[in-house]
Amino acid sequence: MTRLDALKAVYQHLESRVVVTIMGAVAAELQSIGHRPNFFYLQHAMGLASSMGLGIALSKPDAHVVVFDGDGSVLMNLGGLTTLARYRPRNLVHVVFDNESLLSVGGFPTATSTGSDLAAIAAAAGVPRTATVRTLEDFERAFAEALEANELTTLVAKVEAVGPSGYVTGLTMLENRFEFQRHLNKTS
Numbered sequence: 001m002t003r004l005d006a007l008k009a010v011y012q013h014l015e016s017r018v019v020v021t022i023m024g025a026v027a028a029e030l031q032s033i034g035h036r037p038n039f040f041y042l043q044h045a046m047g048l049a050s051s052m053g054l055g056i057a058l059s060k061p062d063a064h065v066v067v068f069d070g071d072g073s074v075l076m077n078l079g080g081l082t083t084l085a086r087y088r089p090r091n092l093v094h095v096v097f098d099n100e101s102l103l104s105v106g107g108f109p110t111a112t113s114t115g116s117d118l119a120a121i122a123a124a125a126g127v128p129r130t131a132t133v134r135t136l137e138d139f140e141r142a143f144a145e146a147l148e149a150n151e152l153t154t155l156v157a158k159v160e161a162v163g164p165s166g167y168v169t170g171l172t173m174l175e176n177r178f179e180f181q182r183h184l185n186k187t188s
């Protein structure tokens with residue numbers, strides 16, 4: 001499964017959600033499918049996309065939040081999982097695209113390439129719903145189920161270590177920041 005195909009498969013579900021991604025490949029890929037005002041691409045702050053999603057989910061209980069994370073980012077801040085689990089917002093789905101590498105900076109292997117299991121770590125941290133999927137069909141099903149579950153979910157999707165040819169897009173960081181905030185302000 002490629003991450004781009006996985007994103008395309010669930011893109012239709014993102015229209016009414018608040019979406020936060022990490023920087024780099026996943027941000028560029030989601031934008032290549034089509035940017036929306038409800039998408040925020042967290043730049044630089046590896047490991048903090050789930051924390052940003054948590055803050056939005058807690059402060060806007062009627063919003064449905066989806067976070068698209070990466071294995072390297074989650075590994076850089078494993079405490080983010082314990083904080084997510086501690087507050088356990090029912091309106092947050094945390095997807096970790098696990099390509100077993102730091103793809104956006106050259107593809108150095110991460111600890112998931114030597115056996116660390118992020119879904120198991122999330123479960124041990126107290127996240128009530130966790131799963132690992134390896135095929136597009138399983139990802140689509142698990143993502144749709146997670147949206148319906150009304151329970152904090154960390155869904156680890158094992159994906160190929162491939163990404164876009166470039167990471168610079170036509171959307172600047174500040175433009176994204178203000179547009180996204182205006183969108184959130186309109187959300188109850």
Ligand SMILES: Cc1ncc(C[n+]2csc(CCOP(=O)(O)OP(=O)(O)O)c2C)c(N)n1
Pocket residue numbers: 022023024025026043044045046069070071072073074099101102103104105
């Ligand atoms: C704190 C911090 N350290 C390093 C970087 C540089 N950096 C940007 S993207 C990236 C790799 C992200 O890896 P992962 O989350 O696995 O996503 P992938 O690139 O594989 O899609 C790194 C190290 C950063 N942005 N922030």
